[in-house]
Amino acid sequence: MTENGKASTGSALFANRCAGVLLHPTSLPSTSGFASGDLGKEAYHFVNFLADAGFSIWQMLPTGPTHGDLSPYQSLSAHAGNPELISLEALVERGWMSPNDPALHSKERRERQVGRQRAAQGFFAAAQENTHLQHQYDSFCKDHKAWLDDFALFLSLREHFQRKPWNEWPLEFIRRDAAALEKAREDFAEEIRVYCFEQFVFFQQWHDLRQYARKKNIYFFGDMPIFVAHDSADVWAEQHNFRLDDEGNPLTVAGVPPDYFSEFGQHWGNPHYDWERMEADGFQWWLARLRSQLNLFDLIRVDHFRGFEAFWEIPGKVKDARQGRWVKAPGKALLAACFKEYHSLPLVAENLGVITDEVEQLRQDFSLPGMLVLQFGFDGNAENPHLPHRHSLLDVIYTGTHDNDTTVGWYESLNQTARQQIDEYFFHAQDTMPWLLIKAAFASVSRMAIVPMQDLLELSSEHRMNMPGTTDKNWTWRFSWEQVPENLAVKVHKLLALYGRLAR
Template sequence: MLPEGRRASGILLHPTCLPGPFGLGDLGREAWRFVDFLAGAEQTLWQILPLGPTGYGHSPYSALSAFAGNPLLVSLERLAEEGDLDVEDLAGIGREEGRADFDFVEPYKARLLSKAARRFQAAASARRKADFEVFCEKHANWLEDFALFCALRRQFEGRSWQQWPEPLRYRQAEALAQARRDLSDSLHYFRYMQFVFFDQWLALRNYANQQGIRILGDLPIFIAFDSVDVWARPDLFHLDAQRQPTVVAGVPPDYFSATGQRWGNPLYRWERHRQEQFAWWQTRLDWNLAQCDLLRIDHFRGFVECWAIPAGDPTAVNGHWWPGPGEDLFSALRHRHPHLPLVAEDLGVITPEVEHLRDALGLPGMKILQFAFDSGPDNPYLPHNLTSRCVIYTGTHDNDTTLGWWRQLEGNLRDEVLGYLGRNDADMPWDLIRLAWASVARVAICPLQDVLPLGTEGRMNHPGQPDGNWGWRLRPGELTANSQRRLAQLTRRYGRAPKKLQTVRDAADSRDR
């Protein structure tokens, strides 16, 4: 459920966007400082993108595993505090702030994590070694396949599993057993990486909870073809005898693209999932909710029907709609989570069947203010058309920043925004933040870039553009006391401050009067 059934607000920021000298945001001291910023701004939610280990293009939505964490987010400073590294190991690594330098971070972090894994194995305390053994045993159902998958990728110089020797590609038992014997050191390294990632992430999540901040995570509906999930469980996906996809996911041609979008993810064989009472999904949801308090579930429409594209087609034109699992899946998930703590990503062209499933499950949908002004007073994203059961955003990671969006608006559309605001001039992005915070939506969220405020230079992602995404980072000093104070004032004014803080502030305001 949404926090305490009350009005709340929060900030969208992925951990890779945090500042720091090591080329990429991580789970170290800047992440903890950001929690303090949120608490001081009287926010309730920190929304993040998926935390999985990224593959091609470093997209959080194209991960090598639906269960593992991204080792690029591991804080080396915290490993030095634990004794797995020396402080001297971190000297001279400093990189230019403001951009995520994935190409630099990957090799140097792999080198230092390898050193840390060896030292851990040789010299870690008995307590930490016991914690490691408990972690490995508890998560063996996904960890062992993931560690072997990564070890084999390293052995075959990063080639996807479809290009491995046939005995390994088809997971023949003898070949897998031999690989585990040959790659034992590498297996330890990848187990260790997951151990320290989740040790750091869960400590950060617990600290956020102690400060009154809940984590809103992100659960992609589809899985990358080049992932351990497809390699380990090919029977759960539509693959042919050679374990190549027969159909892939995407969206049909529309106003934005004459050929649609071909995402390339293999589609689920839902009848197989039903036979297993959706056990894979049960495990996936359990583990994600152990990491986060709430989850945004991506491409919610795909659970009703998804666009199935013949795998050999270069575009989405020849696709057709395939039915999804519908309420069957969510009925199974409710056995362990009766009140599904999910937000449905229901953007785009949504059918009555999708709305029915969302409402039958009692899930809030998403409303984006940047989409609200182009079709008159009946636009479903306009605040006067909302109900409380939704999450309103100024924009998302897929949009331009609000300031960048505003600067590109022209003519009638700009006049429409100003008319709705009741102003002759705009104070962007704060006017849109105020509109979101003042709305009846139970939860309001904006990207941190809107609080700073930044223009298009702060944009995170361009959907459909394969390169140049996910690179924006916060610079040191950009989070100011003034922006924190302004956000806190707006949050109190529209009744979104945490209850205890709201009561304290109201009492103080009464004394001031």
């Protein structure tokens, strides 16, 4: 709190009460029949829906390029955008792609990748005749050179070596021999140019969408995983910042001990940072990473924030997460460096799971909003921080997150005792799920409330986004406009007006 009793945080979005929707762009409807949404017309349609309903926030999951498992939390880059989110229809409108290109209606990722390669050819042909277009592309490559050069080369080499992890490449590439890398840049010049084009287009489409959303008073809320994937351009290019052996293998990896989501803990496999080395240069790697995120989002959730205070360290060759241990991290020094560089840094701390007093103190030292999930509140303990009467101004309230079951599915799984507690807590209200929990989130004293799209659509468990600790059927959920009731925007608008959360 500040001296006058008002909430203090790095983001102006907490100056007033507001609300938003959690929906990853891949979950948008697809006009082309592809298995993923993109940054095209449906994204603009969704922004219109948010504005009509009175929402202010569009919260997303990480937007980087994914591995084959599609997890946005194990990206090939901490800076790049996911090319799967590129709207091919928009490339047709720009004249860089044929309206008859077979990739436009293909459900295959590989075919759409080939389609983007053809679009790149069209773009570079157009750029030869349009000096302004060429200048835009050259400026983008120059502005993002610090990560783009290594990223494009990394993807080229990865394709050349049949998408094997970089620590399984020939030794000269693992160790980044200068002569070998220079020859690779020459050999794969065309591939590198296509990857750079994809990033140019992604950022162009992203910023066009963000500008449109801003005019509608909609702000983008992003998600930054605390760890990065081992098989990523970031780790390959800056191995000195990670705890690796001479052949690029992680000495220790990240995960979590047993918790609400998994009785055996979770083995994530991300390499740990060499925090001592990072601290020695003033955390330059982190400052660059935040710079990229601030270029995309108005608010940034730090996933697994507790890892800034202490992280779960699992030996690199061990697969059982229960064999890890807690190790202290220099979170206070890191955040101090970040706030010194960026001053009003708009961060939200994901403080779910095994949270200690030290973690909460670190969050409070920097006035960072935390997260509270209503689904976690009803365990019979009146002191449970997730219960509405325990909320504070700087909490972000969720009915559930992308890792939770939908609220309908969650409620259906509860025993009679838990249901009775909910009934008594909410004064025997007549609302059914999920609207009882949605109204509780909107009514909370906390400044920001976020509802997953699945809950607004009253969907069951089969529509959940992710089930932690599993690898099947995650990250593929999409909604259709047929699922959206005709009066939903009007209904939500009335509720947001009732609870003082309408967009301003």
